[in-house]
Amino acid sequence: MTKTTKRPCSEEELQKREAIGVIRASRFVRKYAQSHQDINVKVVFKIHNEIFKDVWPEIAGGCREENLKIANSKHLPPHYSKVSALVNNFDNELEQKLKELNISEGIILDINNSPDEKTIEEIEKIIRLSAWIHHKITHIHPFREGNGRTARLAANLILERYGLVGISIKIEKENKNQYCNALAQIDIMEDYEPLVTLISDGLIERYHGVTMKYYG
Ligand SMILES: Nc1ncnc2c1ncn2[C@@H]1O[C@H](COP(=O)(O)OP(=O)(O)OP(=O)(O)O)[C@@H](O)[C@H]1O
Numbered sequence: 001m002t003k004t005t006k007r008p009c010s011e012e013e014l015q016k017r018e019a020i021g022v023i024r025a026s027r028f029v030r031k032y033a034q035s036h037q038d039i040n041v042k043v044v045f046k047i048h049n050e051i052f053k054d055v056w057p058e059i060a061g062g063c064r065e066e067n068l069k070i071a072n073s074k075h076l077p078p079h080y081s082k083v084s085a086l087v088n089n090f091d092n093e094l095e096q097k098l099k100e101l102n103i104s105e106g107i108i109l110d111i112n113n114s115p116d117e118k119t120i121e122e123i124e125k126i127i128r129l130s131a132w133i134h135h136k137i138t139h140i141h142p143f144r145e146g147n148g149r150t151a152r153l154a155a156n157l158i159l160e161r162y163g164l165v166g167i168s169i170k171i172e173k174e175n176k177n178q179y180c181n182a183l184a185q186i187d188i189m190e191d192y193e194p195l196v197t198l199i200s201d202g203l204i205e206r207y208h209g210v211t212m213k214y215y216g
């Protein structure tokens with residue numbers, strides 16, 4: 001049996017509340033990144049809860065109970081009955097990948113000087129893990145709604161925990177195809193490069209903004 005969830009309020013009110021939810025979730029991610037608490041799948045569900053608790057409490061922070069299609073995508077999210085097992089596997093894989101990352105403290109970037117080789121290597125590892133978590137969430141599509149937003153914030157949690165900054169991947173009309181194609185490329189060929197490039201571009205843009213602001 002699939003449960004159909006109804007949303008309250010007018011479309012305009014919902015959009016407003018969702019936008020506020022995303023801001024609240026971004027703040028949660030920033031604070032969590034600075035804490036020393038474990039990163040695991042529970043945190044991903046908390047991010048989702050922060051986005052939706054005031055707008056769609058029935059689905060906030062919980063697995064979907066229905067089957068979904070992703071608009072304009074060939075990827076069919078797994079049957080809803082499989083989601084909780086997939087989420088458990090995801091949690092185990094994440095734990096393993098965080099161990100392998102083996103960066104206990106966040107890296108410190110000196111924006112006036114080019115990073116040394118070891119730092120570049122670490123930055124690459126952080127970006128790859130951020131891309132991995134991003135895709136994993138969108139692939140499993142554990143939520144009834146908000147999978148993309150949760151995935152982008154979880155990806156930022158990885159960047160911010162390890163000393164980089166959160167980014168904003170462009171998903172407006174003209175950029176959405178590029179973003180979705182980057183995710184599809186992983187589905188099809190396990191090729192993370194397009195998503196890694198999008199994240200790297202986002203970081204370059206953020207750091208460029210910071211240097212312009214403080215150093216002109
Ligand atoms: N081929 C694909 N494989 C995996 N995930 C995909 C693919 N194409 C798109 N997606 C993801 O699915 C998201 C849409 O799912 P959903 O509507 O649950 O997310 P959302 O947060 O509500 O939307 P949005 O990301 O547009 O704000 C896309 O934004 C993208 O992150």
Ligand SMILES: [Mg+2]
Pocket residue numbers: 145146147
């Ligand atoms: Mg959506």
